[in-house]
Amino acid sequence: MHTLKATAASSLSLPAETYIYTIAASAPGIFAAISSDDSLRVFDAATLDRVSVISNKTHDAGVTSLRSYAAGESQLLVTGGREGKVKLWDVRAGNAVVEMETARHAPVLSVACNPENNTIVAGTELLSSQAVVAFCKPARNASLISEITTNLTAAVTQLQYHPTRSNMLLSGSTDGLVNVYDTTIADEDEALVQVINHGSVHHAGFLSERTIYALSHDEQFSIHAATDPDDSAQEPEPVHFDDVREPLGCEYVVQLCLGAQGPYIAAGNKIDKRLDLIPLVSTPTWRFDLDNLWRLPGAHGDEVVRSVYLDEQSQSVFTCGEDGFVRAWKPVDGGDEDVQNPAGSGKISRPKDKKQKDRFKPY
Incomplete structure (x- = not known):
């Protein structure tokens, strides 16, 4: 050991009794944080006390998710909120430069970014028996997320792009499914290239180009081979660790x-x-x-x-x-x-x- x-250590000058949900890189040596007071702040990694408030009210109904949107020298961040909006923030300018809304204002639970093809994707809560993975290409005049959607029957808690294949997207949801999609295929059924049944997904993603992990809300953990549509070789069996709390x-x-x-x-x-x-x-x-x-x-x-x-x-x-x-x-x-x-x-x-x-x- x-x-x-x-x-x-730093409280980032937050009000007392505030939770800090997530930290993410904004730029080399600069990090961002979202908190239960709905603020978006950036701080210096070297001192932690050099803090700038980008927004005191990131989302009207509460901020849920934060990701870095790496795009050259720009310092861009993406947040999702319960009012059904996704926002792209310019840290240097100190404001949101793009705002997009999900259909029917479905609350956003997860976001992922792919600067390579200028795409942001949002996963929503279950609304009227349907959850959505919605794609958009941010532009300064954007107001609505694209209607290119993949319909699910449970809240989408996790989204991640493949580390090297920008057309492959992974989603995880509370119905226990981890899905991998080819986003270049319009037909929903044909776009779905892999389904893993794991348990209500807390976290999931790519360990490597050929490996996927899944962690459930009750601490069940497993590792799976990622399907390669161009490779007919038999995939290895998944490794199930079950509940990892005791070990x-x-x-x-x-x-x-x-x-x-x-x-x-x-x-x-x-x-x-x-x-x-x-x-x-x-x-x-x-x-x-x-x-x-x-x-x-x-x-x-x-x-x-x-x-x-x-x-x-x-x-x-x-x-x-x-x-x-x-x-x-x-x-x-x-x-x-x-x-x-x-x-x-x-x-x-x-x-x-x-x-x-x-x-x-x-x-």
Whole structure:
């Protein structure tokens, strides 16, 4: 086991009793956060206290989702709200430059972005026995999301584009289904290329180009091969971990984090006041590498951690939670020379022993 220590903490000048839902990268060294007071704020990763309020009222009925919309040098963010709107924010300008509405103002629960083809996609709550995945191409005069929709029978809690194939979109919903679509195909039935029945989806996404994971609201976890329509080879059987709370020694799972060193499961324990980042490794088969987990002692006290971000640039881990704080974490000095920083691009560097320059000494 390895340890990360808290190096900074900030309430982002939020009102007392405010939850911080999600943090996301806005630009190198700059992060954004959405909170239960419906604000959108950005802060400096180096200090956490340099905070700018982009909007005090991001969405009229409550903000639900946040994603970075990377587009060249622009600092753009996408949010979704319960009033049925998706907004594209220009951080530098400090305002929403595009607003779009779902049909019948269906509350938006999840969003995903694909700057490669200039597309934003929104997943909605169930409204009149129907939920929708709606696509749009943002423009400054946009007012309505495109009517190109895929109809579902449960709330859409997760959306993610394929890491290399911009036409492939994954959705997860509370009916337990993880669907993968080819968005270039207009016919809904033909566009659906894969269906995974997992359980009410909390998080789901691509572990790699050929691998999908799913995490349910009751902490059931599984890994599946992604279907390749152009490959007729037989797919390997899925790996079902069932309820991971007991084997991971946690009360809840925050999310799966993809870092430079691979995937980690972020698992929280309120009683012990800790958060663990547990490597998920594929050799010889998919398993949790509990011997090499990273522990964040204290975490967010006895409050739930809501979001985790592994920042390779600063080689730091950022967390936010229901205590209303963002916290920054770095490895504790000392330990094994070969330890891999979960947020770094390689091994943690250790200084040479000044008295014996010809050998390394761990501190």
